[in-house]
Amino acid sequence: MTTQIDLTNAWSETTAGTASGATATHAAVSSVSHVITSVSGHSDTACTLSLKDGSTVLAEWGLSSSASTALHFDDDVVAAANGVLLRAGYTTINSIDLHNTTAADAFLLLFDKIAANSANVVVGTTVPNYVIPNSANGMVHRSFPLPLVFRNGVVYASTTTTDGDTAAAQDLSIGYSVNNPTTSEMSQNGVWVGTPGNAISAVVSSSSVDCQVNICGFSIP
Numbered sequence: 001m002t003t004q005i006d007l008t009n010a011w012s013e014t015t016a017g018t019a020s021g022a023t024a025t026h027a028a029v030s031s032v033s034h035v036i037t038s039v040s041g042h043s044d045t046a047c048t049l050s051l052k053d054g055s056t057v058l059a060e061w062g063l064s065s066s067a068s069t070a071l072h073f074d075d076d077v078v079a080a081a082n083g084v085l086l087r088a089g090y091t092t093i094n095s096i097d098l099h100n101t102t103a104a105d106a107f108l109l110l111f112d113k114i115a116a117n118s119a120n121v122v123v124g125t126t127v128p129n130y131v132i133p134n135s136a137n138g139m140v141h142r143s144f145p146l147p148l149v150f151r152n153g154v155v156y157a158s159t160t161t162t163d164g165d166t167a168a169a170q171d172l173s174i175g176y177s178v179n180n181p182t183t184s185e186m187s188q189n190g191v192w193v194g195t196p197g198n199a200i201s202a203v204v205s206s207s208s209v210d211c212q213v214n215i216c217g218f219s220i221p
Helices: none
Strands: 010-017 022-026 033-043 047-053 056-063 069-077 084-088 091-100 106-112 130-134 139-150 153-159 170-178 184-193 200-204 211-220
Touching (some): 022 211, 033 047, 033 056, 033 200, 069 084, 084 170, 091 153, 130 139, 200 211
Antiparallel strands (some): 010 022, 010 211, 084 153, 091 139, 091 170, 106 130, 106 153
């Protein structure tokens, strides 16, 4: 005997959440079994992703989101031949303050590089990833709602032109964060068969400001 599956009975449920997790549910239907083929979710905090048949947990996975540590750095910057290393590794810059202590225009050059050496940065030759201009004796404050991302590290220099190597003295203050603050995600595929007459749900247990959960499958009358 061959059982035929009516693909018109396929379904997908998605729920977004904010500060208290989220639950996506496919409602119970009398005498009908729900078959789950995929469950996925993301959250901005450590939590669990659970698959439930009614109140019974069929499967559960842990989600862990990396933490981001905010730091601050100050320097009286003068360009070196190969720039100055702020730090190596994934870094995001949230704010920059500059005070140009010279009577000419100055430019802060930022490079996405792992080290301040000739193999990585040659000021005046290597193209910077970001340039922040400052007028003579000027002050600049930049705040970045979407942080500047440096995947390799941050090397900086201050020069009199955007493509030169003549040093320009500026007082520098940088607010930055370390570690990759990405949202933790998980997707699982398989076959889980629910009890006839039970609702099926997928649950992200917690979040700080953002999460989402999705469950897909089909139903067998």
